[in-house]
Amino acid sequence: MLDGRVVDNKLLHLEEPSSSSWVKDNFVVGDVLGSGTFGTVYAVECRRSPGTLYAMKELTRNSLPKYVATELRILQRCGGEHNIVRMHAAHREKDRVFIVMDYFEHTPMREILASITTKEILEYMKNLLIALQYLHSKRIIHRDVKPSNFLFDRKRKRFCLIDFGLCEELGRCSSPVKNVRLRSINGTQRRAAKRLCLESGTGMGGEDSENDESRVVEQRKGSERHRLDTSLKCNCFAQPRVCSICQKRPVHHVNKAGTPGFRAPEVLLKSSEQTPLMDIWAAGITFLSLLCGRHPVMRPADDHEAIAQLSTVFGTAPLQLLATKINASLLFCPAFPGLDIVKFVRAVRNGIGSRADGHECRICCNLFFENASGVCLCKTSEQSSLRELAPDERQVFEVLKKCLVVDPSERYDAEMLGAFLS
Secondary structure (H helix, E strand, O other): OOOHHHOOHHHHOOOOHHHOHHHHHHEEEEEEEEEEOOEEEEEEEEOOOOOOEEEEEEEOOOOOHHHHHHHHHHHHHHOOOOOEOOEEEEEEEOOEEEEEEEOOOOOOHHHHHHHOOHHHHHHHHHHHHHHHHHHHHOOEEOOOOOHHHEEEEOOOOEEEEOOOOOOEEOOOOOOOHHHOOOOOOOOOHHHHHOOOOOOOOOOEOOOOOEOOOOOOOOOOOOOHHHOOOOOOOOOOOOOOOOOHHHHOOOOOOOOOOEOOOOOOHHHHOOOOOOOOHHHHHHHHHHHHHHHHOOEOOOOOOOHHHHHHHHHHHHOHHHHHHHHHHOOOOOOOOOOOOOEOHHHHHHHHHHOOOOOOOOOOOHHHHHHOOOOOOOOOOEHHHHHHHHHOOOHHHHHHHHHHHHHOOOOHHHOOOHHHHHHHHO
16 A cells, blocks of 8 residues: 655646646655656556556656557557556546556566576566567567567566557557547667777666657658759769768658667667567567676667677677668778677676687777776687577577678577477
């Protein structure tokens, strides 16, 4: 039962949930459980059933109706199944929308990152993939998979996928809000690479999701701004610059909704073909965070830096091949083979340390902080590193590698990964 003393006085002013008559009549509002770009979640106690707790999300008032409708529809369709949070009620009051869901008691992510075991990582992997396989079977992309959106209750061995504000339903036409039934409760590579979290600290970044409102926006034909003389030829192809002609070309817009550092390569490269496999990439980055004990692992300032960071970890060649597949040109200078993922994880978690042999890798020395001695993390040693792992740990890294395949056409899906883990 929520003690009235824990109800923050700030919740009583006009803009907080308790200023809603519906909320006030039905709930005692408690502490803030979390907040982000699209809303704030509160612990609430049901007045009609003292001691019964729920999590109540108030959506930000600038949320677009179609995204509110999508979130509610998906919670109605999928909530309460396969590790997906259950919705109990939704209420709209003028321009405010409240969603009441299960209160899921969970272990703080900071504690998990500091002490999670290999066995727990395997369980976390299995249960996140169960949730994603179920969503993907319904042709739903979550688009915001990350550690803070997949809760883990260590004591009870329970898991819960939350936050469906960025979800995308494949093959569905946009539906107006009135079709959703609301109900109430009545009963540059080197510099970019150095932003990887190899420096000391706990690395508990407060990242926010982004909903790029350039979601597949169709360009206006004949726009004066983008009208070009077709006789003009680009003079910057395969050059590390953008010419004035290309700057006037129509911008290619795609849906880039998601959290920086977790976006898949095909999203960063603006591929028009985006599938549920982008969730698998984000799941892989989530698993990488657990292994490294650091969240986030990658902290890109923008999409260009994100691509540079991916090229450092996964190599420049796979990204260039993917770019070619989607009719894009991607240049890197210098080329880089990628990293031994096992050594990379250990370096992030424990520090790079000092060289054990006489070989100094100038590439790795220049790429990473605290690597003046030139410890080599290059991908050439990866197979050897994997063979030296214990069986459970090797399985974790094999799943990680199958999630983090740059080309989505070669990436494992949730069903295949689930079968691999079983």
